[in-house]
Amino acid sequence: MAARPVVACGAAAGLALISLGIRMAVAPQWQGVPFLTFVPVILLSAFWGRWPGAVCAVLAGGLAWRFLFPTETAFNFPWTSSGMALAVYALSAVLMVLLVDGVTRAFETSKKLEVSREELLQSLERRVEERTAELRAEIESRREAEAKVAQYERMEAVGQLVGGISHDFNNLLGIIIGNLDLAQRRLARGENQISHHIEAAFDGARRGASLTRRLLAFARKQPLQPVVVDVNGLVSGMGELLHATLGERIAVDLRLEAGLWTTKIDPVQFENALLNLAVNARDAMPDGGRLIIATWNEGDHVVVTVTDTGIGMSEAVLARAFEPFFTTKGVGQGTGLGLSQIHGYLKQSGGHADLESVPGEGTTVILYLPRHRGGPVEARAEVALSEARPSKRGSKVLVVEDEAGVRAIAVQVLIDLGFRVAEADGGAAALRLLADDPEIEVLFTDIIMPGMLGSELAKAAKVMRPELRVLYMTGYTYDAVTRDGVLDPGVELLSKPFTPDQLARKMDRVLA
Template identity: 50%
Template sequence: MSDYIHILANPAYLANAGIADVVGQRVREMVPAEADAWVETYRNVLLSGTPIRFERELERTGRYLELSAFRIEPVERRQVAVLFLDGTQRRRAENALRDLNDSLEQRVAQEVAERLRMEEALRQSQKMEAVGQLTGGIAHDFNNMLAVVIGSLDLLDRRFGATDPRAKRYVDAARDGARRAAQLTQRLLAFSRQQPLRPVPLDANKLVAGMSDLLQRSLGGAVRLETVLAGGLWRTHADPNQLENVILNLAVNGRDAMDALAEGGRLTIETANCHLDERYAAEHLGLAPGQYVLIAVSDTGSGMPADVVAKAFDPFFTTKEVGRGTGLGLSQVYGFVKQTGGHVKIYSELGEGTTVKVYLPRLLAVPVEESEAEPVQDLPRGDLREVVLVVEDEPAVRQFSVEALTELGYRVLEADGAVAAWRLLDAHPEISLLFTDVVMPEINGRKLADEALRRRPGLRVLFTTGYTRNAVVHNGVLDAGVHLIGKPFTVEELAAQVRKVLDLPS
């Protein structure tokens, strides 16, 4: 059987199959493109005598049919009867439901994946915040200790260094070790976003160009330095010294990643104007969409696997051998960028290299040029007519501050807290400067100073602290009109800052 002819059809055939005047038509004339399938199906029913139920699309009309076919007896009649039912609407509804289910499953999977990603980002943020608070607290205590060590070494050097070369050599060695320890605490404070920043309107192109000699010396002769500086680069509002440290840290990391390359490798520093849209910002917790200045540092080194990239900003995490790194370089970068309101992202491929992209918010306000400060004379001194009140709850730090200021020629009074300080202020109207720690039990230095200024409006105030998450620093920036010297400080730094505050115009 290679063809068949329709010999009888009731009105329901037209309603269900959608083909008129079917009686007398051969299937190969009626639907030539799909005739083989229909002939094969009915031929099997005719030969076997087994009834069947099946579903098939009638391509000519685009209808989906539900069919039942059986052989008419006796077999010699060679006829097959077929019942047609139009199942197109049901089929379409089933397809729509299946598509909806597939779409729903996909959306649920996407939502679950997004929730997991956000939960992981939140956990990472909370972990960094907790570690930051811990490191900040440790740095505060450590800075108090270092203030005593460095200050005492400075006083020793000033009194005995000129007459005893051996003693001076020992003092210099101890002071160098203490200063390196102070640098370590500064990195901890940078990671924890607790270093006091002095942001200014900043042209990143000028800053990068001005660092070229320093960068070339730091990279060595084997590494080629390239800069790609964008024309019309927006300004940003950042601390230039800290941003230089960020770029230098990234450059040194890139250099170390290219150590194994015979040809030395290439380090590229690029700037550009960027817009981070809402979709990108939504994928990075705490990031605000908007316009940013991009500083990208790229190397052609060994690259990093994904698990290393995920931990790269963690403090003390390093892949370098012992003695080659503290694991705080990228942590310092992370802390500064976050404290400045920006974003930092690492892109890396094994065997290809690494790019670290730093995004700093665009400064939209018109920058006001600041006049250059006059150079400060070396070790400015005071006289006994200038009285300084030192307020510090740590006895060793207070003792050093008193001795250093006395050495500098000032008359010094001391108090271990706010209440004692207020009493001395009332009893000694000749006090011209209040030098106070910020972090103290019960009443902090800012509240002490506010009350002191209420009683003595013309009083000069200089704050000191080793931990800046406090009352004189907000969002990482010193409050307007606040003067601060960070712990630990040297006698020279103390002398310059005290003289600067006392010499301010009324």
């Protein structure tokens, strides 16, 4: 750093005198230009004091030489040459000062640039931190906004779902309650012609059960019983049913690829899905047309397409086609759960569905079923049910159900079927009965019960009685007996609500 001019001048004069004294001490032995003595003085003064220090050093050296050494031969240098010597001395001093000043300025400029760079970097870091904080705040704000939008959309979807369920169930309950009330009134008047009211109430109840199954399928919560199947065989086997469903004005064209891979799916649910698609296609072709069902292998999927030549869908309808309770049909002509049920079933089975449609040309529904590698085609579950005989109808069954009304119906149906029955309202009471009654052969238990789940009860009962047969009943699939919606091996399940015939077939299957 440059010193102040006053300090620089004093320092330069002092350095010059010190240099002169050193020169006087060695003068008798050294012959040469006396001004070389002052070069270090000039350099130091220029470095420390810049131009003021260098000028003072030059003047101090010149004055010292002039007044302290007046003899011309003092330095063995003629006085006549002193003017030239002083000029050379001064010029050398100027060059030295320029050199030192340039180096010093460059050094100081470098230091300033370094400081500026550090300040710039710090400023940039502050700006980056501030901008990062702003971006984080924006991202958090956006996330909150997206979460609110998603929550709003979920609430809209839930509202639509609840509204659709409420509408359909209110209609079905109106049918059931109204017909049962009419039947009761007629009986009270002594009339016996109530069979049509009873049948209408049954029809409403069956439609309610079907609606529940569709909702479970949409939510991917229906219990599946997948087996390895040949899709071509399933489609071919539905030929007569499809013709009967579609009528004579719609031609059915099956284009089934040879060498189709097998897939592991629930065949009953697949046939229901195909039948629903056929009904949708029929409604889209009121003046008749063609239904084309094609199969082929693609990637890791067995592809099934159902194509109609009907009215097609607009982009707006196509975008909402898989939404629950969304339908373009008239009031009372559809629940709007057909495609959503198929979508849920395929997702639960490891596949997916897609839609293609052109207004005025038709619609294609594409079903992607997971390819099965290894293992032969398995027998259909219905075959085993049809082969089950009503044997051992005198066996004793323990019914475990916490809902008294459901338990009473199950007990009465089993008694009517010829079974002997014991009942319990929970797991603890059931275990006591099993311990006391060795004649019980079948445990017929609900899955979801307070205190002890049906699966826990069955596990404890099997420890006590390894030969005990178990049949579960449930209105909602539960992970205790399923894995990803698929029934565990060896598990027999009866979905609520069930009819006496369904209970009879299941019980015969368990005892067969």
